Amino acid sequence: MNNFIPSRLAALAAALVLAGCSMAPTYERPAAPVPAAFPATPVDGAAARAPAAGTTAAVDIAWQDFFTDPRLAGLIRTALDNNRDLRVAIKNIEVAQAQFRITRSAQAPNLSLNAGGTRQRPMPFVGGVGESDYVNVGISAWELDFFGRIESLKDAALAQYLATEETRKTVQTSLIAAVANGWLALIADEESLDITRQTLATREEGLKLSKLRFDNGVISEIDMRLAESLAEGARATYAQQQRVRMQDENALALLLGAPVPPEAVKVGTNALASVQPMPDVPAGLPSDLLANRPDVRTAEQQLLAANANIGAARANFFPRITLTANYGTASNELSGLFESGSKAWSFAPSLVLPIFDAGRNRATLDTAWANRDIAVAQYEKSVQSAFREVADALAARATLSEQLRALRAQADAEEKRFRLSVLRYRNGVANALDLQDAQRSLFTAQLAATQTRLDQLQSQVLLYKALGGGWTSR
Numbered sequence: 001m002n003n004f005i006p007s008r009l010a011a012l013a014a015a016l017v018l019a020g021c022s023m024a025p026t027y028e029r030p031a032a033p034v035p036a037a038f039p040a041t042p043v044d045g046a047a048a049r050a051p052a053a054g055t056t057a058a059v060d061i062a063w064q065d066f067f068t069d070p071r072l073a074g075l076i077r078t079a080l081d082n083n084r085d086l087r088v089a090i091k092n093i094e095v096a097q098a099q100f101r102i103t104r105s106a107q108a109p110n111l112s113l114n115a116g117g118t119r120q121r122p123m124p125f126v127g128g129v130g131e132s133d134y135v136n137v138g139i140s141a142w143e144l145d146f147f148g149r150i151e152s153l154k155d156a157a158l159a160q161y162l163a164t165e166e167t168r169k170t171v172q173t174s175l176i177a178a179v180a181n182g183w184l185a186l187i188a189d190e191e192s193l194d195i196t197r198q199t200l201a202t203r204e205e206g207l208k209l210s211k212l213r214f215d216n217g218v219i220s221e222i223d224m225r226l227a228e229s230l231a232e233g234a235r236a237t238y239a240q241q242q243r244v245r246m247q248d249e250n251a252l253a254l255l256l257g258a259p260v261p262p263e264a265v266k267v268g269t270n271a272l273a274s275v276q277p278m279p280d281v282p283a284g285l286p287s288d289l290l291a292n293r294p295d296v297r298t299a300e301q302q303l304l305a306a307n308a309n310i311g312a313a314r315a316n317f318f319p320r321i322t323l324t325a326n327y328g329t330a331s332n333e334l335s336g337l338f339e340s341g342s343k344a345w346s347f348a349p350s351l352v353l354p355i356f357d358a359g360r361n362r363a364t365l366d367t368a369w370a371n372r373d374i375a376v377a378q379y380e381k382s383v384q385s386a387f388r389e390v391a392d393a394l395a396a397r398a399t400l401s402e403q404l405r406a407l408r409a410q411a412d413a414e415e416k417r418f419r420l421s422v423l424r425y426r427n428g429v430a431n432a433l434d435l436q437d438a439q440r441s442l443f444t445a446q447l448a449a450t451q452t453r454l455d456q457l458q459s460q461v462l463l464y465k466a467l468g469g470g471w472t473s474r
Contacts, residue, residue, distance in 0.1 A: 022148040024155070024311025027304060033380045034286045034387040041398030058281040058469035059292040063176050065474070066464055069276040071264045072183050075256060079179045082257025086175055089168040096157075096164040103157040106150045109142040114326070136328020136344065147318045152311030159308060163301035169294035173470035175255065180461045182252035183264065184275065188454040189245035191271040192447055196241055198269070199443045200234040206439070207231045210432060223432035230436050234443075272453050278460045281467060283394055289386045292468030299382040303375040306368070313368040316361045317354065324348040386466065393463035400456040407452050411445040418442045 058066075067073055080086065117133035145151055210227035213219045253260050266274045290296055330344040354361060421438040424430035464470065 022151055022155075022311050023314040024148070024152050024308050027307050029290075029300065030303075030376055030380060032286060032290065032383045034383055036287075037285060038283055038387070038391050038394055041394055055282050057284060057288065057292065058464050058467035059472065061279070061281065061464070061469055062472050062474040063470050066278055066281075066469060067176075067180055068278070071266075072180060072275075075183055075252075075260075075264055076176055076179050078256045078258055079175055080172070083175055083255060084257060086168075086171050089164075089171040093161070093164050093168055096161040100154070100157040100161045103150075104154045106143065107145065107154065109139040109323075112138060112140065114138055114328070132330065136326040136330075138324070138326035138328075138346075140324055141322045142324070144321045144323060146321060147315040149312050149315035149320070152308045152315065155308035156305040156312070159301045159305035163298045163305065166294045166298040166301060169471035170298060173294065173465050173468075176470045177461050177465040179252065179255050181458045182248065182255060184272075184454055184457050184461070185248045186245070186252060186260070186265055187271045187275060188450055189241065189248055190265055190267050191269060191450050193238070193241050193245060194267065194269045194271070195443070195446045195450065196234060196238045199439070199446075200231070200238055202439065203227070203231040203234050206435070219432055226432060226436055230440065272450065272457065275457060278457075278464070280460075281464055281469065283390060283463075283467065286383075286387050286390075289383065289390070289468065293382075293386050293466075294468070294471060296379075296382050296386055299375070299379040303372070303379050306372040306375040310365070310368040310372055313361070313365040316364060319351050319353045321349065321351050324350070389466035390463070393459055393466050396455070396459035397463060400452060400459060404449065404452045404456055407445065407449040411442070411449050414438065414442040414445045 063076065064073060067076060113135075114137070115135045143150060207227045207230075210219060210224045214221060214224040249260050265271075290300075325345075325347045327345040328343070418435075418438040418441075421430055421435045425432065425435040
């Protein structure tokens with residue numbers, strides 16, 4: 001026995017050296033199915049290029065350095081602490097990490113202490129009671145991973161764990177961007193409400209004046225009814241904007257996981273002007289998205305997991321060798337369990353070679369290859385989606401500035417026109433229709449300018465998110 005155990009240990013060591021050869025295909029990252037540069041915009045006239053030296057990529061800008069308005073920063077911190085979707089993403093990481101440890105544990109033998117005893121009488125009224133007791137330390141059904149089946153399963157579990165971590169980053173970037181856009185929408189709602197309140201007050205004053213002039217026979221009933229229609233239209237718009245404002249606040253509160261603090265929203269005609277500016281970020285090249293976007297990295301980790309599962313499926317075609325071994329003491333009497341000569345051991349290797357399984361292993365391998373092809377398509381789709389998001393944000397950045405400038409100039413022109421129309425109407429030079437048309441045009445231009453400014457600010461948020469920013473902090 002003394003020579004037998006060392007020889008078996010040597011054989012076991014040799015098996016461990018030979019074990020673990022992976023049968024998974026060599027992984028190669030698929031080529032990005034997008035152009036080498038982002039589309040040219042009407043402003044710059046050329047496709048986006050790599051950032052100049054000294055510039056900071058979006059992924060390297062902490063969200064605290066991008067969203068510098070203290071009101072918004074406070075809301076983002078609240079959301080990161082309370083948002084339930086982010087909590088679920090964090091807990092999913094813990095689940096994936098535990099699953100990886102479970103899979104990895106199969107690579108090492110599970111050592112256990114076993115103790116037991118039996119008392120039996122073989123046949124009624126024949127002989128006495130049989131007795132046996134044992135205590136041993138043993139390894140039960142430990143698979144020697146000659147063909148890398150367990151190694152491949154471990155690699156797949158590791159990739160799934162890393163994919164879950166990247167998913168958590170994606171949830172965080174989406175959450176931060178959603179909070180920023182929700183807060184900006186709420187600020188714009190306040191500005192629109194203030195514009196509508198001023199317009200409603202002006203139209204109600206005009207309606208009173210029109211009724212007075214109608215009662216005195218100065219204007220016709222048509223002019224008076226037009227003034228009444230404009231006033232009621234402003235009331236309807238005001239009620240609609242109040243509803244939108246309350247719904248936007250409810251949406252933001254859901255993201256925060258808490259009520260929106262009143263001090264987080266500034267009331268006033270130029271509420272959007274109070275928002276602290278966000279820094280401009282370079283677009284870089286589409287290839288940067290592969291390293292910077294958490295959702296793209298999630299798709300690649302899932303592709304790696306699918307690739308590793310092919311190795312595990314291939315290994316099913318080869319013999320599976322398991323080892324069971326015990327070493328301890330046994331005796332027919334409990335009192336003699338630990339006496340000299342009671343030592344006992346067992347060594348039981350086993351080999352299972354698949355011969356006929358009605359095509360199960362082949363179907364498993366075909367499934368693994370199909371899942372790998374699906375993962376490739378999903379990875380390529382994630383790259384394409386990322387490219388489009390950045391391209392859309394760049395197009396918005398290139399055009400919204402000019403659109404906002406033009407709308408603000410139009411609003412200024414309409415305001416001057418309205419003031420002149422008021423003077424002409426009071427002096428009897430212009431009719432009520434001219435005045436009310438100028439008033440309506442001014443109102444429309446002011447609301448359009450506010451909406452475009454909101455679109456411009458939100459496009460900056462979306463570009464920052466699309467370029468992979470938002471999951472780093474300081």
